[in-house]
Amino acid sequence: MYPEELEQIAITEREAQADIPQAVNVCVAAGCLSCQSQAVLDALNKEALARGKAGHCKVKGVGCMGLCSEGPLVSTSDGTLYKHVAATDAGELLDSLQHDPVERLRCPTDVPFFQRQQKIVLENSGAIDPERIEEYIAALGYRALVHSLTEMTPVEVTAEVIKSGLRGRGGAGYPTGLKWSTVSKAVGTQKFVICNADEGDPGAFMDRSVLESDPHRVLEGMLVAAYAVGASAGYIYVRAEYPLAIKRLKIALRQAEKLGLLGANICGTPFSFKIELRLGAGAFVCGEETALIASIEGNRGTPRPRPPYPAMEGLFGQPTLINNVETFANIAPIIRNGGDWYAGIGNEKSKGTKVFALAGRVQNTGLVEVPMGITLREMVFDIGGGIPDGRKFKAVQTGGPSGGCLPAECLDMPVDYESLAHAGSIMGSGGMIVMDESSCMVDVAKYFMDFCMTESCGKCIPCRVGTYQMHRLLDTITKLSATAKDVALLEELCDLVKNTSLCGLGQSAPNPVLSTLRYFSDEYKGHIERNQCVAGVCGKEPGP
Amino acid sequence: MSSRATVSAIKPVAPGHDKRWKIVDATMRRVGQNSRGLIETLHTVQEAFGYLDEIALRYVAVSLRVPLSRAYGVATFYHFFTLKPAGEHTCVICLGTACYIKGAPLLVDVAKRDLGVSPGETTADRKVSVLSARCLGSCGLAPAVVYDNEVAGKVTPDQLRQQLSQWDAHVS
Numbered sequence: 101m102y103p104e105e106l107e108q109i110a111i112t113e114r115e116a117q118a119d120i121p122q123a124v125n126v127c128v129a130a131g132c133l134s135c136q137s138q139a140v141l142d143a144l145n146k147e148a149l150a151r152g153k154a155g156h157c158k159v160k161g162v163g164c165m166g167l168c169s170e171g172p173l174v175s176t177s178d179g180t181l182y183k184h185v186a187a188t189d190a191g192e193l194l195d196s197l198q199h200d201p202v203e204r205l206r207c208p209t210d211v212p213f214f215q216r217q218q219k220i221v222l223e224n225s226g227a228i229d230p231e232r233i234e235e236y237i238a239a240l241g242y243r244a245l246v247h248s249l250t251e252m253t254p255v256e257v258t259a260e261v262i263k264s265g266l267r268g269r270g271g272a273g274y275p276t277g278l279k280w281s282t283v284s285k286a287v288g289t290q291k292f293v294i295c296n297a298d299e300g301d302p303g304a305f306m307d308r309s310v311l312e313s314d315p316h317r318v319l320e321g322m323l324v325a326a327y328a329v330g331a332s333a334g335y336i337y338v339r340a341e342y343p344l345a346i347k348r349l350k351i352a353l354r355q356a357e358k359l360g361l362l363g364a365n366i367c368g369t370p371f372s373f374k375i376e377l378r379l380g381a382g383a384f385v386c387g388e389e390t391a392l393i394a395s396i397e398g399n400r401g402t403p404r405p406r407p408p409y410p411a412m413e414g415l416f417g418q419p420t421l422i423n424n425v426e427t428f429a430n431i432a433p434i435i436r437n438g439g440d441w442y443a444g445i446g447n448e449k450s451k452g453t454k455v456f457a458l459a460g461r462v463q464n465t466g467l468v469e470v471p472m473g474i475t476l477r478e479m480v481f482d483i484g485g486g487i488p489d490g491r492k493f494k495a496v497q498t499g500g501p502s503g504g505c506l507p508a509e510c511l512d513m514p515v516d517y518e519s520l521a522h523a524g525s526i527m528g529s530g531g532m533i534v535m536d537e538s539s540c541m542v543d544v545a546k547y548f549m550d551f552c553m554t555e556s557c558g559k560c561i562p563c564r565v566g567t568y569q570m571h572r573l574l575d576t577i578t579k580l581s582a583t584a585k586d587v588a589l590l591e592e593l594c595d596l597v598k599n600t601s602l603c604g605l606g607q608s609a610p611n612p613v614l615s616t617l618r619y620f621s622d623e624y625k626g627h628i629e630r631n632q633c634v635a636g637v638c639g640k641e642p643g644p
Numbered sequence: 645m646s647s648r649a650t651v652s653a654i655k656p657v658a659p660g661h662d663k664r665w666k667i668v669d670a671t672m673r674r675v676g677q678n679s680r681g682l683i684e685t686l687h688t689v690q691e692a693f694g695y696l697d698e699i700a701l702r703y704v705a706v707s708l709r710v711p712l713s714r715a716y717g718v719a720t721f722y723h724f725f726t727l728k729p730a731g732e733h734t735c736v737i738c739l740g741t742a743c744y745i746k747g748a749p750l751l752v753d754v755a756k757r758d759l760g761v762s763p764g765e766t767t768a769d770r771k772v773s774v775l776s777a778r779c780l781g782s783c784g785l786a787p788a789v790v791y792d793n794e795v796a797g798k799v800t801p802d803q804l805r806q807q808l809s810q811w812d813a814h815v816s
Contacts, residue, residue, distance in 0.1 A: 130780075130781055134797055168782075168784025169785070171784070300779075300780070302739070303740050303741035303783055305779070341689065341724070378683075381683060381686075382722050395683065457783060459783035460746070462747045497741065500741070533742055535745055544745075562816060
């Protein structure tokens with residue numbers, strides 16, 4: 101594959117697209133597929149054929165359009181968006197292409213949910229067919245790779261990423277450029293690049309959507325990274341629970357190999373790189389980098405002490421770069437538009453955009469991408485559309501089992517790495533769950549502790565035993581039979597587990613408890629002193 | 645040393661004439677017949693047979709030259725692997741945060757009361773297996789349940805009860 105050939109593919113594809121004035125896009129990402137969008141796609145295809153309009157109107161499946169709660173979503177090339185489309189609506193929808201849109205199915209797009217978003221990672225989601233590499237190439241795909249390989253040195257590529265200020269999107273927020281530069285300077289017989297797609301946080305589905313909607317973007321990011329650090333082989337560690345993402349990744353890998361964008365001497369340069377898929381098997385701890393490496397090596401996913409960091413001694417003892425899906429998805433636009441452009445988005449210490457999976461007790465649930473520094477209030481009330489059923493906002497949870505619950509007084513806080521950490525939560529991978537007064541915060545803390553207890557790998561004692569004991573104490577509180585002493589013990593255990601656990605799972609497991617103790621101490625008090633749960637969740641045994 | 649050399653020289657024989665062992669053998673060849681391919685191989689076995697039994701674990705362990713304890717350790721460490729065959733129908737209740745907030749615990753109660761099984765168990769007549777999932781990623785449709793690989797969203801306890809009674813005549 102030479103740059104000229106790539107340009108030719110893009111031109112051919114764009115011409116083919118220009119020949120068909122009308123396009124109907126159906127979301128075939130996991131959210132809409134679970135409300136039968138495949139049937140809608142099939143019905144539209146059938147109707148289009150029956151009408152003999154096949155040449156004038158192109159029906160295709162595309163990635164996630166974001167507003168998952170209103171699915172199945174369908175969009176047309178003039179920008180009209182339809183929600184809750186059923187297979188029986190196909191005929192009416194196609195007829196409407198000639199005149200006015202179908203009002204009864206219309207989903208307004210001039211609302212904050214769409215207007216407040218800024219799409220970089222998701223720029224192609226919902227616009228291109230994720231199973232066709234030509235569409236990605238026509239949307240400027242693989243240009244960043246070609247540009248890096250032919251016009252930049254590895255050091256310049258890394259410098260551009262450093263300049264962008266991009267930080268790891270997996271949760272911890274380590275500067276990506278710095279990581280790349282460490283791996284590029286490390287010495288080894290072979291270097292590896294790993295994409296962490298083991299999205300284990302309950303309530304988070306950003307990586308899954310990116311992989312399902314625009315898999316080539318992740319491959320391109322990995323290729324650029326491999327060139328920058330001097331790696332020759334890569335792995336994508338993806339959850340086995342994401343069959344659709346795996347299927348589309350496999351297709352994408354095959355297409356890229358066929359075009360010579362993966363393999364030996366890419367773009368006629370000495371750079372060679374191959375990527376293999378590795379399936380996770382359902383262990384939350386494998387999101388931790390050393391545990392992930394152990395799992396790729398075929399072992400139980402248990403972490404090991406760091407240092408040495410994977411950048412020095414990682415997979416098979418060699419220098420290894422591990423980044424999250426969303427981090428890799430940011431690379432191509434950074435190389436295309438320059439690090440300065442990216443650094444101009446966001447706020448002082450957190451640059452660029454972040455994809456969030458907005459869910460829970462909020463009007464609009466789905467996938468959103470917003471610039472860093474947006475406030476929680478804007479997220480919940482503008483983009484999320486507020487709390488349904490006239491209920492009252494109680495808390496927003498970020499960062500999954502490693503994060504915390506933030507109350508109404510934190511709503512005006514900007515969403516960035518430092519502010520969230522300061523408030524006792526974390527950015528995490530991007531799950532954002534809104535809760536109203538029907539949720540009991542002690543019960544929520546118990547839910548997350550149950551998660552950490554089950555997912556603890558058992559290697560180090562503070563995490564293995566500590567999470568069990570904390571869960572037992574929380575269980576006593578939710579059964580309304582705890583004393584003040586139990587809460588004191590709980591606090592002590594939080595401190596111990598946080599400071600002495602081996603890996604991130606244990607170190608962050610107390611966060612949901614600590615944040616609820618800090619902001620919702622009244623609820624704990626209510627359970628202990630008045631034997632009362634304000635949300636009415638606790639104390640009850642399941643009724644008939 | 646000599647005894648070890650002999651052991652590795654003998655090619656293990658598949659536990660039966662079932663054609664599915666050929667698929668397993670192919671995976672093991674692809675991963676280079678070594679311990680690095682253990683998880684990949686177990687995935688293939690589970691995909692082919694539905695679960696991992698002792699016969700399969702012994703065969704995979706000896707073929708990839710890992711101790712049986714390690715194969716068993718890996719198989720039990722990861723939630724995705726199961727050592728028991730599933731029932732005729734499966735019902736996976738998502739217990740991700742969004743589903744939990746929106747009432748998934750009530751669905752677990754329905755399964756417990758109507759079928760007498762907790763997540764991870766199968767009814768005595770092997771009709772229905774109830775499982776729980778960490779997160780299906782269908783948070784926009786919370787609470788979500790997967791009935792025999794079909795995702796259903798915004799499931800109410802009554803809907804779940806209805807589906808279960810269709811599968812299992814014993815449900816009252």
